[in-house]
Amino acid sequence: MVRIAKYNEDGFIESAIRIAAQCGIGAVSMASIASQAGAPIGSLYHRFDSRNTVLARAWLKVRADFRGEVCCHWAGGDTWRAVEALVQWCRSKPVYARFMLQSDEAPDFGELPPALRAELEADQAELDAAFTRCVQTLLPRVDNPAHVLRFILIGAPVAIVKPFLSQDLPIPPSIDAVLRSSHDAVCSWAVKAQ
Secondary structure, three states: OOOOOOOOHHHHHHHHHHHHHHHOHHHOOHHHHHHHHOOOHHHHHHHOOOHHHHHHHHHHHHHHHHHHHHHHHHHHOOHHHHHHHHHHHHHHOHHHHHHHOOOOOOOOOOOOOHHHHHHHHHHHHHHHHHHHHHHHHHOOOOOOHHHHHHHHHHHHHHHHHHHHHHOOOOOOOHHHHHHHHHHHHHHHHHHHHO
16 A cells, blocks of 8 residues: 655745745754644655755745746846736735745855755846846846846835835735836836936
8 A cells, every 4th residue: 555645845845935934044944844844853854854955945946936927027028017026926925025035146055965056056047047138128228237127126126015025914005006106217217328
């Protein structure tokens, strides 16, 4: 008779994400992950060799979701749609957003197997490539276009939604109009600067 596993990798990864989103990445330990998942710690160690590996897998999962729902708009050059998608992603997945907003870049996960380190590097390269395509499409003649675009796509939206996320509050609909005004003003300035 085949025994079906009661606990799986994804459940442990989701537990790590919830802990980090609520208490910070520093609060994630193998014991806290197992406890959050309601699993024996041996089940966790059977699937992951370290806290760093679980966190790296959590980071990759959240970033893949972010790329699929937000960054896909970067490559198309529709900056307003990308901003809307970011805010919607934060609204619909606040735990993922809080987890990812703890660090501008991938956190230092310490020692990792080379294959996992390569996955993290490939993830960052994919994100960077989408951003670069957006820069090339929209602002080719503006001084420091990456800086301007980073503000439009990331800086302004994150600055506005982060206080709500950090206090576990819903992001109010009025935020959309504020972001639209900010987006349009910066885009208008960028066009005039060309």
